[in-house]
Amino acid sequence: MMRATARSAVRCSRVWRVDAASGVQRLVRGQRFTSSAVPESEKFPAVVTPDMAPTLSLSEMSEDFMKRPTVQLAAQIFKLDNDAERVWSVYQRLLESGLRADARTFLPMMQFCKRCLPTKGIQVLKDAIERTVPINDNMFCAFVDACTKTDPPMFQEAFDMYMKIGPPVRTHNGIMAMSQLARAAGRANDALVLVAHSSNHHVKVSQKLLRNFALMCVEANSKQGADIAERILSLIRTNCVSHFRDMDMFANVVRALLQQERWQSALNSIMLMDALKVPPTPLIFHMILSALAKVDRVSQAMQAFNSMVPRGYDIEIPVLCSLISAAGRVSEITPLQTVHQYCVGKELMLDDVVLSTLVSAYANAGHLYRAEELFRSHCEASTPDLVTFNAMIGAYGNQGALQNAIDVFNQLKAAGLTPTKWTLSGLLVACAHVGDIGRAREFLTEFDETWKIPRDVQHVEYLVDLHGRAGDLNTCEKLASEIESPDIRIWLAVLTGCREHSDLERAERVFAKVLQLPDITVPQYLSAFALMMSLYARAGRSDDVNRLRESMRTRGLLKETGRTTLQQSSKSINFVTADIQYHADPGLRDNHTQLMQRLAEDGYKPDGSLIMKPLAHYEDEARSLSLHSEKISIAYVMKVQPDCNDPIRMAKLARMCPDCHDAVKHASSVLNREIFLRDLTRHHRFVNGKCSCGDYW
Template sequence: MHKSGFPHLSLGNKLIQAYIKCGDIEGARNLFDEMPQRHIVTWNSMISAYVRHGLSGEAIRLFERMCLESVFADEFTFSIVFKAFSDMGRVYGGRKAHGLLVVLGVEVSNAFVGSGLVDMYAKFGRLRDARLVSDCVVEKDVVLLTALIVGYTQHGENCKALEVFRDVVAVGIKANDFTFSSIPIACGDLGDRRSGMQIHGLMVKSGYGDVVACKTSLVTMYSKCGLIDDSLKVFERCPDANLVTWTALITGLVQNGREESSLLMFKQMVSKSLNPNAFTLSSVLRACSVLTMYEQGQQIHCIVLKTGLHRERYVGAALIDMYGKSGSIGMARIVFESLDKCDVVLINSMINSYAQSGYGQEAVELFDHMRKSGIEQNAVTFLSVLSACSNAGLLEEGSRIFSSLQRDSKLDPSTDHYACMVDLLGRAGRLKEAENLIKQVEEPDVVLWRTLLSACRIHGKVEMARRVMTRVLELDKKNDGTHVLLSNIYASAGEWNEVSNMKIAMKNLKLKKSPGMSWIEVDREVHTFMAGDLSHPRATEINEELKRLREKIETLGYVPDVRFVLQDLNEEQKKRSLYYHSEKIAIAFGLLSNIRNSTFIRIFKNLRVCGDCHNWIKFVSKVSQREIIARDAKRFHHFRDGMCSCGDHW
């Protein structure tokens, strides 16, 4: 259509509106460019269409052209363009538009303009500016104040969000569904269950109790307040729950230690043909990490690949963590190397995975590469790499990194950082240096002294252990782990009277020693074993397998190390007690079960593996020609052909 034959202005506007309604933005723009004259309504229609279709950059360019052509923007123009600037994160452009609004004399008190301006500043994180605009608006409405509430909650200023909400209630403004879907989140982040319950009641009274978005926010609020059963009740009354609601519940279950329930909920969600998003997948992968459910984690990894979300940073980090906590360092590395961009979260996950499996040198190399690449390291980075050095006995590298944390970093070392160095020094036999390091901490906590106590046990330093225990009990008189540690030190030194005294002290304090247990996953079923416990349905077969293994490895030179029997028994009784440690039973069961992935066996233990079991597993890995992966309370051990990845340092 040529300009000479262009129809009347009003008809042109109607044609543009028709193109926009049909979704033909390009056709609307072509017609717009051909118009010899354009009314402000035409400009607004075109700018609004761009914003609605996610083309905020085009909307801003058209707004700038409008200003160059001396077309005066009105209230509607500004309300639209403020959203465009916030969508694009263009703070300077948004402030310029605000300035133009003032120059043109457009009233900020206009509901559309005021709300748009508050929303823009809130999304920029300029909450002081948002509040100033809000205070200037003559007639505050629910849209404006909700924008302010959302801004505060998104930037962690939850107390201020609650203040604004209370203002809404106080002046008689009726909150809408957007308000009620935002404010419970602030209560959850604050752990303010009382205010959250009050808002829940007000939500129901106001008629928004059945709105899905509002119920979703309640699910999140209750779970963050530790009231996961209340979250489940809200969810059960939400028959039209959407993906966001399901994800909120699954995440809440994981955060509240209900990992198994979260996986069951995930299965239900998938059965309803709801495709998980990045947040859903990262949550269920965390559940698999905690439960060390390797097979289920692999299945979820397949779903990740099918949905194309494998490059999402949170999903990537969760995958690395899941494989790392399952001892599959090779798969963790494959996931890490497949990611397009690496940030501090992803690198921390990889360093931590290296740390857990004893790959100290690789962790240090990644840490150094991170520093050279200019990626800023945080407290978690230093903690992970120091843990890696501790697990691998890398004293020189650990000392260098800890010194850089003290000297060059903007971070202040925490007690956790000090604990890693105390552990590293203690295991190297430099106990006096470790003790002096603790004294540098202004207020050393029980963890630091217990770490040193563990080192005393390794090196049999009974007198130092007595002194250190005094410090521990000053901080925590009822610490059962401390009593058990010292009892084990006495037992290793053969001081059985002292062991009896410790048992009496524990009984008086009503303390109980956590029993050692090991577990193994076979065909997605977890089998748990305790020391000396042969109550499993296949107990007879397990016993026969243990006997067969013992006969085989004794021909290779295995001799039971009775030093690790912490009971006053005769020599033969000590040997017999070693035969039935929980990790040995679990491995024997794994060999019997003919696990599908027959190249390795993976077991887990709640306590540290003892020296005799560690030696026993090395021999078994050789005679069975299997890789045996054992995760104890401290780290992973990878046994192959009679050797362990820890180099006998753990």
């Protein structure tokens, strides 16, 4: 069977015996010779041709070689045989024979490794280098292909050889092979240097190689990947590399930039594509919009929005809702209204997902009346679906409008709809914000018995908030401990109750628990430290305050400067604590001085216990607190709208400090203006010296 196979598949010994007869005779007689000693016409051909009829099997060829080795026969065996053990023995015999093997022998051996023995490719390449055999990209690419076939792929070995060999393999094919190996091995980040090599060695980058580079940037998911993505755009901009009108490549470059929060670079890519007359696809716009909305970069998202809409592209509803929600979270009313008008123009207002998102966003931005208008208009046109009812209940709940939330809940049931756990969440948060434990228990009973909806982790968070407000910290801690998987939000709610009721001993126990929880975000860490430091400061334990501050430093938790976003009809303005605008604007400083005087006359007293750093005098403490961003924002409103009675609307991404909460209550009284402020925990509505939260947040 072997002989029959050999006859049909190989070109072997007969050719060798006939075409190289004189050479064989000399070998038989023991006269060694090199290939140069044989006339060109008698050398064993590098390529086997169909007219070379076989007479010996592959095993017989190997046996002949072991007795009478020649580089020509070795090359033929490497090309034809797939028996790993036999071929490796032939290869070892060749090296031991002292014959001068060159690239014509090592290349077929490397191709054999690629076929049958990929782990030996590295050894063959090293042997070739040791014998000063020139390594071209054919040899190197065969080696890299062999490394790709190992399990796992031998990227590091191949990369080390690539760096060692240098320019001869820094060709298009060599770089392409290495990039494919890097991706197969999951080592894209380590191979990003290939992009620089292609540029430095003037490699003409093909579309396939450019697409590979872009994919490597995405798969690297690193700062270096984003750097290379920016470099690719630069090479395209300067005509060093053709873009091939390849939108998949552009999409991957943009994706790599967005992964590393290179927001402006991603936006700039839109302008570059327009300049190149390669209009960005809807996919690219959707990626940018989604990424920016996710991190609340609303102003930059609107740049993409305003570039996308005139092109006639339709924005997908999930992306649209993501942008709407982001505008609501950061209380950017102008972008929210712009997107709202887009929805009207596209006849999307009957879509319950879009409508419910707008309802929630307007409420989050402090424009509850707009949310109510949308809800009422929809109710007049048709019966809202469950998600719209839940959005309105949640909007009322976050504002502490319990009775309004109950009215919508009754409307939901009258429409024949079945409430969900989200319905219960909206009702419980409303109860929590007004401290109505009795009504909360009624809802829990109704949802359990009538609707078969048990309480979940989010519901427990609101219950902890309720009991904390009432001072029942034992129940708070018990509820938090009963959760099978500890939840950071619940334990922060317990810690908030401890701060409100000055239970320092319990707070220390809870704080220690918080620090042991997994997967805590930086804002949650900062919130926990701020609550604990506030408790220590009120207790006069400055050493403990300093200890926690040092702990924050060693953990890399740098407390961010307090920032407040002031919403105006046409724009939003950001202020930070001790804002530079305060120091640069005499008019703002004058109005700030007037505000602080009027607050003091109304009974406001700075809470010096909240100062984290010891100050020498009470005046210094008052001065420090007066420069918090909320107070500067209100002073700015006094400057630009001195005779206006419109509500003041502000938003913070952090928890409002107790001193500012007290100051804003007095400001609502002395200015005779409603003040809406949304912080990390809830919506505050200040009217005539009182807050809707009942001084618990």
